[in-house]
Amino acid sequence: MTMADTPLTRAEAEVDAEEARRARAARTESVAKWVLPALVFVIMVVLWDRLVVWNDIPHYILPGPGLVMQTLVKDWPILFEALLVTLQITLMALAVAVIGGVGLAILFNQSRFAEMSFYPYAVILQVTPVVSIAPLIFIYVDNRTVGLLLCAWIVAFFPILANTTLGLNSTDHNLRDLFRIYGATRWQRLRFLQLPSALPYFLGGLRIAGGLSLIGAIVAEYVAGTGGIGSGLAFRILEAGYRLNIPRMFAALLLIAASGVVIFAGLSFLSHMLLRKWHESAIKRET
């Protein structure tokens, strides 16, 4: 009895220890995920601050973090207005990229000939740097907002097009057969099989496109360059640069980076909400 019992108990104890270790590791990791980057952030800010103070760096070369925050508060009316302009272009470009990207993907999927005819041009549009097309766009397009939108759209639509196309073509072949056996129409196949299959791919593309439309909007503003009322963050950076107002440049930069993070986080959250019920990417496994 004892002979049989002892090894079993020891084995159980071993498993328990391992389980406990794993649980502890998981807990540590979930805390570290937030604490470590925060710690790095604090260290970097302190280091930056000390560097400026110890070396007596003048603020028109490198402002300290405190000064940047002060400027952010002081210039908030100007910067916030500019932020809204940039965000407006970004979100509009993203919306048009979604409509254009998904629309083209469906068109290409439904018609091989449309795909053969136009896909190469979509690629060309994508690989040509937007900075090189933007000046032309602003020559031919009178309306500044439309010009900005067009630039941002050119940058942002391709990942959506490419990913959605891949998704529409990645349906399970048995399910495709099943739809054929039940006599599904083209429309039914698209609506009930291809679009749901493409959703995770589309959302992956959307997250990339979110960042790209911000980049597109900023780059387009640099190129457009005209100032005055209704100009965005990029113009404020340029303007501050001419005036050697370095703290304001940093403050504007901070806002752009924060916008990028918020857009990415928002789209990730959207993606999680849409997929959490069924998709593998949204499921937390034990191991």
Added chain:
Amino acid sequence: MSDLLHRPTLALGQRPKVLEVSRVAKVFNGNVTALRDMSLTVNEGDFISLLGPSGCGKSTALRLIAGLSNPTTGRILWQGGQGRDDLGVVFQEPTLMPWATVAENVWLPFRLRGKTYPQVRGEVEEALSLVGLSGFLNAYPRELSGGMKMRVSIARALVTNPRLILMDEPFAALDEITRHKLNTDLLALKANIGCTVIFVTHSVFESVFLSDRIVVMAARPGRVIEEVQITAPYPRDEAFRTSADYAAHCQVTSRALHAAMGEAA
């Protein structure tokens, strides 16, 4: 049990023919003969197994019957109209839509025929209760075990009460305990609703347990070698698996299969 899902069982002589496969061949790319000269008569209420080594054209035969590809030569004749519209299919994988709940998956065949869920709720719920999954209407496929997914797939195949159900190695990926359970349940289900089944399998034991006829096939080129009749009466239960009758039928079938493979080699 509603009348809708019930077909009367008739004695063998009276059973109407469902479909006739007549001298069908399938050649791929002009040189791969996947199937040669296959003939098969399917009567209502039959449980037919296609048994043979890998590559002998079992799936090809099933796809031809399902109308997913056309025979190179020969004909497949459906008796009494309807034909391909009146078909249920179960694949080796459960082939469920992961984004849809169990109930929505079973609704699919109706949905593609323009029926709303409320119109067919009764049929969907009944099909799921037939496979023992009444409590899982709103579950997503990922929440189910492999065997349960297969049951959903079977429920989807029989929800429209089709004349013929095609199954391509539906239980091959499952463990033996689950497979035995599903075999028994499938037979009970079939007795219950009186459907006709063509079942593809690699397993002599599975085919003998389930079928009243086994079509033994050989590969390269894929062809029918022999039709073995399994005369053991239904209903068959777990006790049948250990009976001498079962062992004898397995032996006969196994010999036919080995003869088929020997001939191919």
